[in-house]
Amino acid sequence: MTAERALDPRAWNPEIAIVPFTLDNGLQLLVLPDATLPVVSVQVHYAVGSRHEAPGITGISHLFEHLMFRGTATLGPEEFSRRLQAKGGEVNAFTTRDHTSYFENLPAEHLELALSLEAERLKHLKLDEENFETERQVVISERKLRCVDSPFGLVEELLFATAYTEHPYRWPIIGWDQDLRRLTLEDCLSFFRRHYQPGEMLILVAGEAQPERVRELVERYFGDLPPGSHDSHRVVEPPQRGERRAVFKKVSQVEALFAGFHTVGLGHPDLYPLMVLAAILSQGRACRFYQEFVRPGRAAELEAEVYPPPWTSADPDLFIIRLVAAPGEPLSRLEADLWESLERLKHEGVTDLELARAKKLLRSQTVQGLAKTFYRGLMVALFHLKAGDGTLANGLLAAYEAVTAADVLRVARQYLREDNRTVVTLRPVSPEESQELGPLF
Amino acid sequence: MAALAAIQQATLSNGLTLLGVEYTRVPWVSLAFMCKRGAETDPPDKPGVADWTAELLTLGTTRRSQLELARDIEAMGAALAARGGWDATYVHLDGLAEDMETLVATLAEVVMTPAFPEAEFALLKERRRAELIQAADEPREVATRAFARLFFQGAPYGHAVRGELARLEALGLEDLKTWYAREFVPQEAVLVCVGMVPFPRLVAAAEQHFGAWQGGGPASPAWREAPARLATPGIYLLDRPELTQSEIRMGHLGLPRKHPDYFPVRLLNYILGEGGFSSRLMTRIRSELGLTYGIRSTFAWRRAPGPFVISTFTPADNTALAVKEIRQVVEEVREAGVTAQELAEAQSYYIGHFPLGLETPRALARQVLNIGLHDLGLDYLARYRERLAAVSLTEVRLAAQSHLHPENLVTLVVGPAARVKEPLAEIGPVTEFQAE
Numbered sequence: 001m002t003a004e005r006a007l008d009p010r011a012w013n014p015e016i017a018i019v020p021f022t023l024d025n026g027l028q029l030l031v032l033p034d035a036t037l038p039v040v041s042v043q044v045h046y047a048v049g050s051r052h053e054a055p056g057i058t059g060i061s062h063l064f065e066h067l068m069f070r071g072t073a074t075l076g077p078e079e080f081s082r083r084l085q086a087k088g089g090e091v092n093a094f095t096t097r098d099h100t101s102y103f104e105n106l107p108a109e110h111l112e113l114a115l116s117l118e119a120e121r122l123k124h125l126k127l128d129e130e131n132f133e134t135e136r137q138v139v140i141s142e143r144k145l146r147c148v149d150s151p152f153g154l155v156e157e158l159l160f161a162t163a164y165t166e167h168p169y170r171w172p173i174i175g176w177d178q179d180l181r182r183l184t185l186e187d188c189l190s191f192f193r194r195h196y197q198p199g200e201m202l203i204l205v206a207g208e209a210q211p212e213r214v215r216e217l218v219e220r221y222f223g224d225l226p227p228g229s230h231d232s233h234r235v236v237e238p239p240q241r242g243e244r245r246a247v248f249k250k251v252s253q254v255e256a257l258f259a260g261f262h263t264v265g266l267g268h269p270d271l272y273p274l275m276v277l278a279a280i281l282s283q284g285r286a287c288r289f290y291q292e293f294v295r296p297g298r299a300a301e302l303e304a305e306v307y308p309p310p311w312t313s314a315d316p317d318l319f320i321i322r323l324v325a326a327p328g329e330p331l332s333r334l335e336a337d338l339w340e341s342l343e344r345l346k347h348e349g350v351t352d353l354e355l356a357r358a359k360k361l362l363r364s365q366t367v368q369g370l371a372k373t374f375y376r377g378l379m380v381a382l383f384h385l386k387a388g389d390g391t392l393a394n395g396l397l398a399a400y401e402a403v404t405a406a407d408v409l410r411v412a413r414q415y416l417r418e419d420n421r422t423v424v425t426l427r428p429v430s431p432e433e434s435q436e437l438g439p440l441f
Numbered sequence: 442m443a444a445l446a447a448i449q450q451a452t453l454s455n456g457l458t459l460l461g462v463e464y465t466r467v468p469w470v471s472l473a474f475m476c477k478r479g480a481e482t483d484p485p486d487k488p489g490v491a492d493w494t495a496e497l498l499t500l501g502t503t504r505r506s507q508l509e510l511a512r513d514i515e516a517m518g519a520a521l522a523a524r525g526g527w528d529a530t531y532v533h534l535d536g537l538a539e540d541m542e543t544l545v546a547t548l549a550e551v552v553m554t555p556a557f558p559e560a561e562f563a564l565l566k567e568r569r570r571a572e573l574i575q576a577a578d579e580p581r582e583v584a585t586r587a588f589a590r591l592f593f594q595g596a597p598y599g600h601a602v603r604g605e606l607a608r609l610e611a612l613g614l615e616d617l618k619t620w621y622a623r624e625f626v627p628q629e630a631v632l633v634c635v636g637m638v639p640f641p642r643l644v645a646a647a648e649q650h651f652g653a654w655q656g657g658g659p660a661s662p663a664w665r666e667a668p669a670r671l672a673t674p675g676i677y678l679l680d681r682p683e684l685t686q687s688e689i690r691m692g693h694l695g696l697p698r699k700h701p702d703y704f705p706v707r708l709l710n711y712i713l714g715e716g717g718f719s720s721r722l723m724t725r726i727r728s729e730l731g732l733t734y735g736i737r738s739t740f741a742w743r744r745a746p747g748p749f750v751i752s753t754f755t756p757a758d759n760t761a762l763a764v765k766e767i768r769q770v771v772e773e774v775r776e777a778g779v780t781a782q783e784l785a786e787a788q789s790y791y792i793g794h795f796p797l798g799l800e801t802p803r804a805l806a807r808q809v810l811n812i813g814l815h816d817l818g819l820d821y822l823a824r825y826r827e828r829l830a831a832v833s834l835t836e837v838r839l840a841a842q843s844h845l846h847p848e849n850l851v852t853l854v855v856g857p858a859a860r861v862k863e864p865l866a867e868i869g870p871v872t873e874f875q876a877e
Contacts, residue, residue, distance in 0.1 A: 007639050009468035009538040036466055037796050069718070078728050081718040086786035088793015091717075107793045137731035141756055144686045145734055151578040251683040253574045284520070286511035295507070297567035300575055326571045353516070360518030364537060371467045371801040431683045440685060 014367070015394055016376050019211040023219060025227040027198035030390055031214045032206035032377055040207035041374040042104045042114040044122075045381050047202070047230070048195035049098040050175070051168040051315070059175015060183060060191050062095040063139050067188060068102065069093075070131045072124040077131065080117055087113065090374075097169055098314045099385050105374045108208040112217055115203075119221035122196060132185045140181070143174045148440050152256060152322075155248050155426050159258045162246050163318060163422035167237035177441040197228030202385055206377035237262065237316065244422045249437060252428040254300060255331040259423045260318035263415050266309055267387025272399045273407035274319060274415070278304040279358035280350055280408065286357065292341055293323075298334060300324040308365075309396060310382035319415060331425060342416055349409045362400045445799075448809055448819045451644045454652045457627040460809050460819075461643050462635040464802050468538040470636025471802040472545065474552050475810055476530045477631070478624040481597035481664045481745070487611050489604025491624075492525030493565065494617045498532060499523050500561040503554045507561055510551070519544060521551065525602050528664075528744040529814050530624070535803065538637035542646055545634075549650035555621065562614045573606040577876075580681065580754070584688035584855040587679055587876050592692060592748060592851050596668030622657035629660045631813035635806040667694060667746045672851045676764070676865055677874040680858035687760040687856030691767055692750035693849040698742040698815045705832050705840040706740060711787040712779045712837075713771070713845075714738025714751060719786060721770050722751065730766065732759045744815070749844075757857050761864035764854070768847055775845040778838035792826045 005011045021029040049061050071077045081091045089106030104114040147153035157172050164170040174180075203222070205214045240262055264270045281304040282289040293299040301324040307317055323338060325331045369375045376393075384390035429437070451459045483490045499521050500507045514521050519536030534548045576582045586601045593599025604612070632651065634643050671694060696706060714722040714737050722736045732755045741747030751771075755763045799805050799822075812821050853874065854861060865871050 004639070006465040007463055007637050009637055012468045012637070037800060039796055039800075078718040078724065082786070085717060085719050086789050088790055088795070088797070090794070090797060105797055107796070110793075134728070134731035138727055138734050141686065141732070141754070142734035144756060145754055148685050149580050151575070251578075253577050254571075284511060284515040286508060286515050291508065294568070295564055297564055297571070300568070300571035324575065326567065327574050353512070357512070357515045357518075360537075361515060362518075364518035364520075367467050367469060367537065368535075368801070368803075371469065373800065434683050 014370060014397060016370075016380060018380055018390055020390075021215045023198070023223055025198045025223065025225050027218070027222055027225065028202050029215060029218050030202065030204045030380060030384065031209065031211040032204065032380060033209060033211055034206060034373065034376070035208050037373065038108045038208050039105060039373055040108045040111050040205055040209050041377045042106070042111065042118070043204040043377050043381055044102045044118050045202040045204070045385055046100045046196060047098070047200040047385055048100055049096050050171060050173045051097050052195065052231070053168065053171070053175075055171070056179060057183060057187055058171040058179045059139070059173075060187060061100055062174055063135065063180065063183065064188055064191060065093050065095045065100050066135045066139060067127060067132065068121055068125065070127065070135060072120050072126050074124070075117070075120065080121055084110070084114060084117065089114070095173055096313070097173060099382075101381070103374065111205065111209055111214070115217050115221050123225070125192070127185060127189065129185055132188065136180060136183070139174070140177065143177060143180065146174060147172065151252065152258065152426065154250065154440070155256065155258050155424055158246055158248050159260050159320070159422060159424045160318070162244050162424060163260045163262065164237055167235050167315065169237075169313065169315065198222070198225050199228030199230040202381055204377050204381045206380075207373045234315065240420050240422075242419050246424045247427055248424060249427045249429045249434070250440075251431050251434045252426055254327060255325040255428060256426040257323040257331060257335055257423060259321040259323075259421055261415050261417070261420050262316050263306065263319045265315045265317060265386070266312040266383065267389075267392065269399075270411050271306070271309060271312055273403045273411045274306050275308060275362060276355065276358045276400065276403045277408050277412055278306045278319070279361050280354045283358065283361055288341065288345070293334070293338070297326050298329050300326050302338070310379045310386070310393065312386075314386035342412070346409070346412050346416065350405055352405065355403070355405050355408065359400050359403060363397060366396050366400070445823060448812065448822065449640045450819055451647075453627070453648050455627045455654055457651055457654070458631045458813065459644060459647050460631060460633050460813055461640045462805055462809060463640055464635050464637055464805065466800075467802075468637045469802045470536060470538050470541050470544060470634060470638060471806040472534045472548050473633045473806055473810055474532040474548055475631045475633065475813060476625050477528065477629045477663070477814060478660055479527050479529045480525045480600070480602040481527055482620070482624065482661045483600065484616065485595065486608060487616055488600035488608055489569070489602070489612060490616050490620050491530050492602050493569070493604065493612065494621050495523035495525050495530045495532060496565060497557055497562060497617055498551050498555045500565065501556040501558045502550050503556050504550060507558070514547060517543065521547075527598060527602070527741075527747070531810070541636065541638045541643070545646040546650045549654070552625070553651070553654045557614060557618055559614060562617070566609065566612070569604050570606070570609055573604060573609070580684055580686070580688045580855055583679070583681070583876065584690050584853060587855065587874065588690040588692065588750065588853045591677060591853055591874060592672050593668060594670050594672055596670070597664050597745070598743070598747060624660050626656035626658040626660050627654060628658075630656075631810070633806050633809045633813060635802040635809065663744060665697065665745045674849045674851055676852045676854065676869055676871045678858055678862060678865065678871050679853065679855045679874045679876055681855055682857050682859065684757065684856050686754045686756050687854050687861055688754045689760065689763060689767070690750055690752055690853045691764070691850045692748045693846050693851065695740045695747050695749035696844060697744060697746050702840050702844065703742070704828055705836040706844055707791075708784060708787045708829070708832055709774075709779065709837050709840045709844070710738055710740055711790065712783045713774050716787060716790065719790070721774060722767065725766055725770050726753065726763060730762075732763045732766070736767075757860045760854055760856060760861040761868060764852055764865065765868055768850060771845055771847045771850070775841050775847060778841050779834075781834055784832075784834050784837055788829050788832065791829050795826055
């Protein structure tokens, strides 16, 4: 491409190239060749997240993610990270409700090192009581940070625990405190044997790498794993038949409300009009919520949030509304006005200007995401894992473009119903009252 | 391998510096206007002036109201955001490359012709009040703010950039207008653009929209001093009975960005506490002892010496142990230095990570802004890797001896006093500290 064309937005091609392979043992590999920068993103995704847990062992997927860094027969604790970081790598992992993902973003010449170390920890992970105990304490501290001592962490936990009655999205990814304390090393080992095998794995390599060469390397390091099975068991949350409400009291400077409406999972076409709807309500400063509630100082925060693709969960997710009252503003009146504002939208629909603005904001976000090799890889991998088709990542721009005002109105009426709503309110109490209510964990 | 895009420079007819990078990966432009004065020039009794001024620029111009501006910008899918920082104040406008001309014109309108609407100022104040009240629920935020105030004892860098609840009423619209008129001048500003746009076209657009701007002035002298007085080293405790964990901050004065030891100290700090699992602090406090989920040390690189701070959190009953162990790690690094392997790994991390840190327009723009703010030279990125590679083990050892001062650590604990005070008192005297 000439320099001049390279700087012409009209000549830009947003398509992500995807080359799929399947090894004989069932392991799936996706290669996204892209020579823009001399970097690769190596991602190993396991189709196991908090949804595969059970009461009593909640949090085990995430705790196990920590244990994967604790060393092997030949690697000391955290040496996995240290060695890859020493090559300039970004090394990390994250656990969601549907999967656990490990990644290394690093200079292209170290692709083989990353794959060999990923294979090493999969085949020769070393777990002992001492390692396990240290990491349990680390995760207990992480839970306190993210949930217990954070302004709204426990409120959000209660929202999910109330909105879902049967589906395992009920419990938090990090798990309940007492489960974290109860888990044993043996629980972790049997969890590992069951889920960490080719039937549940996806390896993805994006960036400056030849697909055939990547396939050879993956074959060399992972080809000798025995085949495994894939657990496709799904739980369906029964349709909600009436509003559910809960109250949570904690030390807080503000009153707040978290509401959730059951919607759809990744791969369902309604996700795109729902994203547009959320943008019309609360993205930027020309949006409805900002102009009606935040700018005039009635709400400190008011946001409508759908986990955007590819982060949307595999099974129906929640459309969440987060409302933090401005000091001195009664929450009950704010809540009434909030629902009234939504009813107005459901009655009158949205304007062409609002629709166009929201669509262009979403187009912008998608374009920005495509600048990162890591994110390009994640989009394809998570669509593959959760919606069964990685190429859907290439349809995002068109999917947003196709949304009409009628689509937005339809999803608003279909999903944002009172009967489909769960509301948790945060009621502030003094430190003394808080202590009388019992310990937090 | 893709060559590193060059930073190109032009000076507009009014003296405004323009720095640009041609970016080809996605059709995006990241524009940023930087005024080289920030919250350090806030009047001592009026924290927040620089940051609020930046915010108010985005809330209406002489041509368009807040809503019109937001509608027009968001109709392009673009985002306008402004903030005050230390040493500089920023107005960012990011959008699709196809709208480059309009984006440059819009940024110029926001920077050059703000309306400072009275009504928007009143609303802004209430929004900030709400935000500051809420900040009391964020232990990390409480600790960070309290540490700055405690450590700097009222010197510049010693307040919260976004304002403080106890001093909210002191701020008036006139303060913002006065600050803007003084500090926003072309000679002390830089315009940065990273995007899918040929540099000559950018220069033409910038000249057309910014070239006639004269601004006010004269700008305040740039703050470069070390403060005359800092907090006495020791342990300070801010009681929060409802918390289950303590937030811990331990720090002493660091170095200015232009200090000749910058590269050795960056490498030293990676090894001490910035290198994730490769760092000594993470190894000891998390991996070996399981006391925390995260710990890091930071040198704040500013025009004047910024703080060196170690930040972590730990379940309340571990507080004293964590404080003791952290101090010991700092002492070990200062006394015994670092190993050749640690240094080699730190160097190869920064060198290998270099292209990953420049992937997005926004990340590149951040680098270019920093180069413009501290006059690091147009060849800074091109020479960055060789400069890091040239640092010797002796230089890092000397840097540890000269720039780590465990005996000077000011330690602030935010947590439940009933559970942490007694164990802390075994380390040394504990001073109860009140939040503002």
